[in-house]
Each structure stands twice: as structure tokens, then as C-alpha cells.
Amino acid sequence: MHDMHDRWPQASSVDDFRHNLAAVHARIQAACQRVGRDPSTVQLLPVSKTKPEQSLRLAYAAGCRQLGENKVQEAYQKWESMQDLEDIQWSVIGHLQTNKAKLVARFATEFQALDSLRVAEALERRLQEYGRSLDVYIQVNTSGEESKYGLPPEQVADFLQALPNFSALRVRGLMTLAVFSAEAEQVRRCFILLRNLRDQLRQSAPAGIQLDELSMGMSGDFEIAIEEGATLVRVGQAIFGARATPDSFYWPSQNGTAATKTSPLP
Ligand SMILES: *Cc1c(COP(=O)(O)O)cnc(C)c1O
Numbered sequence: 001m002h003d004m005h006d007r008w009p010q011a012s013s014v015d016d017f018r019h020n021l022a023a024v025h026a027r028i029q030a031a032c033q034r035v036g037r038d039p040s041t042v043q044l045l046p047v048s049k050t051k052p053e054q055s056l057r058l059a060y061a062a063g064c065r066q067l068g069e070n071k072v073q074e075a076y077q078k079w080e081s082m083q084d085l086e087d088i089q090w091s092v093i094g095h096l097q098t099n100k101a102k103l104v105a106r107f108a109t110e111f112q113a114l115d116s117l118r119v120a121e122a123l124e125r126r127l128q129e130y131g132r133s134l135d136v137y138i139q140v141n142t143s144g145e146e147s148k149y150g151l152p153p154e155q156v157a158d159f160l161q162a163l164p165n166f167s168a169l170r171v172r173g174l175m176t177l178a179v180f181s182a183e184a185e186q187v188r189r190c191f192i193l194l195r196n197l198r199d200q201l202r203q204s205a206p207a208g209i210q211l212d213e214l215s216m217g218m219s220g221d222f223e224i225a226i227e228e229g230a231t232l233v234r235v236g237q238a239i240f241g242a243r244a245t246p247d248s249f250y251w252p253s254q255n256g257t258a259a260t261k262t263s264p265l266p
Contacts, residue, residue, distance in 0.1 A: 008219065010241035011055065017062035020239045021046075024222075028233070031226040042226055045091055047218075047236030049074065050245045053081055059240070060085055068112075068234050070094030070250050072103050079107040093175075093234055094250060095139075095149040098122040105130055112137040112175045112215055112234075115151045117159070120166050127168035136169045137215050140197060142190035143179035150176065153197050157204055164206050173213025173231070174198050178221055180247075187221050191228035 011017050024044060032039045047068040048056050056067060056078060066089045069075030079090055091110040098118050104111055105126030114120060114136045127134055138159065141150035151159055156174070163171055174197065178190035194216055202211050217225025219238040226233065237243060 008237040008242040011058065011239065012241075014058050014061045017059050017064075017239065021062060021064070024235055024238050027223060028226060031223040035227050037226070041231060043232045045093075045215075045232055045234045046239050047093065047234050048078075048240060049094075049236060049250075050243045051240050053078060055240055056082065057085070060088065065089060066091060066109075068093045068236070072096060072100045076103045076107060102126045105132060105134065108134060110135040110137075110172075113139040113149060114169075115139045115149055117162055120163065120169060124166040124168050133168045133170055135172050137173055137175035137213065138171070139175045140194055142176045142193045145179065148177060153193060156197060157201055160201060160205050160209055164208055171209045171211070173211050173215065174201075175215035177218070178216070178225070184221075184224060188224050188228060191216050191225050191230070195229040 011020055021044075025039075028042050028044065029039045032042060045066060045068045046059060046064045047070075048059065049068070049070045059067070065087055067078075068091045069078065070093055072092055072094070075090055075092055079088075082088060089109040090107055091112060092104050092108045093112040095113050095115075096104060096111065096119050098121075101119060101122035105123055111123070111134055114123075115138065123134060123136075138156060139150035140153055140156055141148045142153065160171075163169065174194055176190060176194045178187040181187055194214055198211050198214055205211055213231045214229050215232040215234065216228075216230045217223070217233040217235075219235050222230065222233040222235060
């Protein structure tokens with residue numbers, strides 16, 4: 001296996017960011033070409049979690065106008081200290097506790113990890129208060145790992161039925177994290193599951209609930225996700241450089257040991 005720090009060197013100048021963004025876009029294009037998709041149907045969300053404000057400002061200078069953050073508190077602090085960059089949109093892509101819904105409602109334009117009615121209710125209440133609305137994705141646990149957040153696939157249909165009650169939430173589609181595996185076929189299976197689920201739910205979704213988007217794929221597996229229909233890929237390390245924080249900080253594994261992501265190599 002490659003060492004992550006060799007594979008994803010730190011981006012420390014605007015040029016580094018331009019270079020990395022161009023490389024990711026080229027890989028998106030190549031993946032699209034393999035399956036006959038139009039690259040304009042795949043949106044890139046740069047993920048800036050754990051990176052300092054200075055890095056985010058370089059990414060901005062290189063053209064990034066939307067940033068993904070996993071932890072609400074960290075995202076909120078970055079939003080506060082970067083108020084001078086008025087046209088950045090913040091996407092919260094990690095699990096949310098109801099007591100932090102207030103923060104998300106305050107500053108985020110998108111929330112990708114909706115997986116409970118309690119969180120939907122908490123967001124709705126605060127959004128109404130602030131006179132804001134929020135794009136949301138429903139997170140689905142496609143790997144069956146207990147350590148992963150998200151609704152089990154079989155519960156998503158019922159969940160969707162309740163969502164028209166939340167007028168401040170605009171449902172965009174489904175989101176998932178694939179299994180952490182070096183075996184591409186296992187990763188692919190998660191993405192196929194999400195796409196099939198979306199196609200099936202489109203038939204039964206209540207009026208006004210759009211399920212156009214599939215948010216799936218990260219630095220190590222986004223090409224597979226695109227081959228399987230991703231319309232949005234969330235890419236951190238391939239743009240910003242490797243993270244020092246282990247992924248187990250974001251997706252705690254059951255036994256408490258670090259769940260090292262061994263990505264399938266392209
Ligand atoms: C960190 C994160 C990503 C991006 O992962 P990289 O390996 O940095 O590309 C994508 N999705 C979620 C939910 C994340 O927390």
C-alpha cells in the first residue's frame with residue numbers, strides 16, 4: 001500500500017491547489033468518459049476538514065466556492081472567521097447531534113448526513129427561526145457496518161414520507177460512504193446499492209421530494225462512484241493533502257481501533 005503522505009502531499013500554495021484541482025477534474029473526466037457520462041453532471045465538493053483557515057483561503061484563491069466540513073463546531077468556527085469571503089458556501093457532511101442543529105441552520109447551505117426525524121425537526125425549527133432553508137441529502141448506510149451512520153436502506157422509503165412536513169429542508173438526494181476496503185468490488189457494491197435505491201425510491205417518493213442527486217465517492221474511490229452514477233463527489237485529501245487525523249475520528253470503529261482506509265488504487 002502507498003503511504004498516504006506520499007500519495008497526497010500537502011497543498012501549501014495557490015498553485016498547489018490549482019494543480020490538485022485540475023488533476024481531480026481530469027480524473028473525473030476520465031471516469032465519465034469510461035462510462036459515457038457528461039462530466040458536467042458530476043459536481044466536485046472540496047472537503048476541508050482538519051485543515052487550517054490558511055489552507056482554506058488558498059483553496060478559495062484557487063477557485064473553490066463551496067467547502068465540505070465533517071464536524072459542525074469546526075465548520076462554524078471557520079465560517080465565522082472567514083466572513084470576509086462572502087461567496088463561500090458551506091456543506092456539512094458529517095453526523096449531527098440535535099443540540100448542534102442550531103449551528104448548521106445558522107450558516108450551512110447544505111447538510112449531507114440527514115438520518116433521523118429528530119434532526120430534521122431540530123433543523124426545521126431553527127431554519128424557520130432564521131428564515132433560511134437548507135439543501136439536504138439523506139445518508140444511507142450501504143455497507144451494513146454498525147460503525148457507520150446513516151439509515152439502513154430498507155428504512156429510507158418511510159423516512160421520505162415524513163419529509164414534506166419540513167418546508168425549510170430541500171431534499172436533493174442520497175449520500176453514502178462506501179465500506180473501507182481495498183477491494184474495489186466491495187466498494188462498488190455500496191455505490192450500486194445507493195443508485196438502485198434512488199431509482200426505486202423515485203417511483204414512490206412523495207410529491208415535492210427530489211431524488212436527483214447521488215453524493216458518493218471520496219479521494220480514494222470517487223472514480224468508482226462516478227462509474228456507478230455519482231452526481232457529487234466529496235474530495236478532501238486529493239485536493240488539500242493527507243490529513244494527520246485518522247479517519248477513525250470521524251467514523252469511530254466499534255472496537256475503538258483506528259479504521260484505516262485502504263483505498264483501492266486507481
Ligand atoms: C472526510 C470526508 C470525505 C473526504 O474524504 P477524503 O479521503 O479526504 O477525500 C468525504 N465524505 C465525508 C463524509 C467525509 O467526512
